[in-house]
Amino acid sequence: MCLAIPGEIVEVGADRPDIAKVVVSGVKRSVNIGLLSEPPVAGDWVLIHVGFALSKIDEAEAKAVLDFLEEIGQSYEDEVAALRDSRIE
């Protein structure tokens, strides 16, 4: 039961505090934010599932994963380069 996608909060409801507007790739949708432990603010990213925000996306953690992947990518490129260079000799 898994289709949940990241969206950016652009507006938290003035009259309805449990509703916010999120944007996904230029497309806007209302979501219920009642399941979040802290109310989000515009600019936060949340995970959306069947009209509810399930979780706030932790940008630091996201960056950590990307850094790990970047490093793997870099060391892989280094190895490929080393392999390539060793052939020339």
Added chain:
Amino acid sequence: MNDATSAAMSTRDSREQLVLDRIDRVRRARPRVREERITLAHGSGGKATQTLVEAIFLDAFRNPLLEPLEDAAQLDLGSTRLALTTDSFVVSPLFFPGGTIGDLAVNGTVNDLAVSGATPKYLTAGFILEEGFPVADLTRVVQSMRAAARVAGVEVVTGDTKVVQRGKADGCYINTAGVGVLNRPGQLGVATARAGDAVLVSGPIGEHGITIMLARGELDIDADLVSDTAPVNDLVAGLLAAVPGVRALRDATRGGVATILNEIARAADVAVVVDEDAIPVRDEVRGAAELLGIDPLYVACEGRIVVVVDGAEADAALAALRSHPLGAQAAMIGRVKADPPGLVLLNTTFGGTRIVDLLVGDPLPRIC
């Protein structure tokens, strides 16, 4: 990997291949409609529609002119060759961003004629109206048809009107039939596709279908999207004049580009291999499709064509398409190969490969 493991794996591969072959035989068997009643799936352009058409309609009406099941029938009347087509329009809502049911009714039929290589000339217009339907709305629909016909260069020359009781016909249903003149030698048709051909699309996909889904208002999604409904006869004429090696053209409507690709693979018994990265999709279509769990490849367009052309002329074809406003974002999305026949394969952005099969019915929003 040692010998025992690799031997085990190759036995596994050959057992898997036996199963794949068996499935292939089942898929090619004579179609049968299993259901006792028509369901919505039969109308969505996917497998269920295909089975219905083949098992019920083709079976009853079978003749050589019908069998190709192309977008229009190609009729030889001695000194003249004509293309004849018909289409019915039952869209809801009737008015949506980018157009109305009237626009679809004109453009849809014009396009079916255009992709057969014909010059569209005359349309019929049959209306089924629901009791209680506002005359102002009917006028609006008809005015949009007039404007669309003018742009497309066709005339509505005959028609019909029926009224049914309140509760039927969802406001207004329209049927249009169209006649066009074929003066191009030879016949366009997906069955002529062969290995080495290139597959092109004239612009970004999925705009109409997503626009309609959002316009129904049930999904609470706001996007800056309009239907791509447009008459493509001018675009097609330019392409055919510039590039004689075009083998087939198809109007990507219900069932989306994926359905056309499968029709090519099936009719010509070839493989169609497309690259995910090469398929033009607008960000908003991608975003809405991701939110709903739908694949844009299966979403209807109403003003996009798929072109199968000899590989050597792919660049010329692209240039011809791009020189027209409707084809500004035309792209080459893939190639025809000999193997594996009957299948459409997608090379994902990610570098893997998967099949693109026909859906049974409409793409349903996933939550899972």
Added chain:
Amino acid sequence: MRFVDEYRDADKARALSAKITALCEPGREYKFMEVCGGHTHTIYKHGLEDYLPEQITLVHGPGCPVCVIPMGRVDDAIHIARQPGVLMTSFGDMMRVPGSGGNFFDSNAEGTNIRMVYSPLDALAIARHNPEQQVVFMAIGFETTAPSTAMTVLRAAAEGIGNFSIFCNHVTIIPAIRAILDSPDLRLDGFLGPGHVSTVIGCRPYEFIAQEYGKPVVVAGFEPLDILQSIYLLMLQLVQGRAEVENQYSRVVPWQGNLAALRAIGEVLELRPYFEWRGLGFISHSALRVVDDYAAFDAERRFAVPGVRVADPKSCQCGEVLKGVLKPWECKVFGTACTPETPIGTCMVSPEGACAAYYNFGRFSRQRVREASAG
């Protein structure tokens, strides 16, 4: 698309793939199970298996909450939909699941009014705007979706909406995993934990897998790189002789879960003593129902449902596919009698099911494609 595209980078995938391959012991085969339909879908949709060495097999477990709904419950839903004045609402995934007499589309062809919705809140809105109709929401899903159902019931109660009820078919993931682990014919080396279920239940519930069964678990995200990285982390655990629960999807999954969501579930729903899972049989404490305090919103109490148990067809081998013992194409009826148009069992029923995913996305010979691409 942010937080999506970065995790679909092909170069990084190749790098991860090389690292994973480097960790494989020559001659040894590895089997990892993922218990989430979303993972099955991603793996097939992006052709992820092309990035894994042949020694690694991904087995698709019972992670599709749509697929595991028994035919009898579909029949019950249709029975409710047939009652006068009932407008049934359902997620898209559920519309084609066959009961003993057909699916929701077939049922509509015979006169019921079963409409597709994207959110339980949409169903509630329909109830609000149609006071003369009895609106029933077919609630399905694991713990990912149960909080949304619960919140909707709480909202309905707060607004005093009397014409709304839910037909609760929520299931819970842990008992299913235990059933898999206890199955004698299974040899697994590790688990990819369901990322979105974990945003609600957290990571602690999987600790028994590592502690009692000695298998590594990595809670995985849904983008291709998430899954590859998770497999890499599983391999690392195996090579280093560890069996722990790790959280790869930390950008979204909090270790302790979502307390507000768990509270909402606890307020409105409770565990049933047992529930039948298509393909797996009866599993105790594996599904949810509405508590007495909210009985007014329980469709099972509002409408008497027949509750007839319908056995799976004899030819169905879903149980073995779900446990990873059989691959989809190894099932006797795969692709012939059992296809996406004519699904016999749970694995073919929803696009996330292992058989459907393989049929729709993976049903081709990689060997021939490689040869064809070379030519």
